[in-house]
Amino acid sequence: MNRTGTKAELGDFLRSRRARIRPEDAGLRTFGGRRRVPGLRREELAQLAGVSVDYYTRFEQGRAENISDGVLGAVAVALRLDAAERAHLTRLVRTAGRGGGPGQAAEPEAEDPQEVRPGLLRLLESMPQTPAFVIGRRTDILAWNPLFARLVTDFGALPPERRNKAWLVFLDPEVRGRFVNWERKARDLVAFLRFDLGRHPHDPRFAALIAELSERSPEFTRLWEAQEVRDKTHGGYHLRHPLVGEVALAYESLNLPDDPDQSLITYTAEAGSPSEDALRILAGSAASGRV
Structure with missing residues (x-):
């Protein structure tokens, strides 16, 4: 910790x-x-x-x-x-x-593989017009559909250890630039990261992530020290994309009843809005493979 x-x-x-x-x-x-x-x-x-x-x-x-x-x-x-x-x-x-007595370290948690069920993968694939992804422990991004990748970044091109929402938002310039109000996104993300860490206080990979972010990002350190705590439920962000410009999106976080460490998160735009049109354009580019 x-x-x-x-x-x-x-x-x-x-x-x-x-x-x-x-x-x-x-x-x-x-x-x-x-x-x-x-x-x-x-x-x-x-x-x-x-x-x-x-x-x-x-x-x-x-x-x-x-x-x-x-x-x-x-x-x-x-x-x-x-x-x-x-x-x-x-x-x-x-x-x-x-915990143990003074000076006694707690036993580290065993690393359980974070696997996404085949049915959930099919669900992601069945939503070509809706950006969606599955997030796991430590904000690891476990699965995503093509439209979410087009909206944020090419997750498939990243090494597995870099497919982490907190790492990308703080340390990847491209992902950081996608959020119009980055400060709000960062604050929400850190508050959830602390909430999730409370569930896994002896996870060594969690500790390593916090240590790296604290060392490399003064902004993360400032937000981490604020001790804010929030679960992820629903809300909205404005994102910008080089192909379509700024889009206003609402997100819903759906926790999986049989795996509390995994959530399905979807983004939607208001019906008939320019943002809905922008998503439609991005969905078309994702389907065709165009940049």
């Missing part, structure tokens, strides 16, 4: 959530004088959650044992966490509770 393990990640996350809440917004009285920390202090958060300061301190440091769902819920409410943040906090707490 980014620092020294799940306990450090838990502390970083909780401190970042405390920092974004002003005491007066939480209904707490404040007195004059400069505050040494932004947002809520530990004792203020403990007061809001209904636990002792000592207990919350141990909670934040990953040293509290057998934390109940009630305490987790109270802390989540006090920190005003949304559903994705609550799920992330729960995973961090439970994983920290299963």
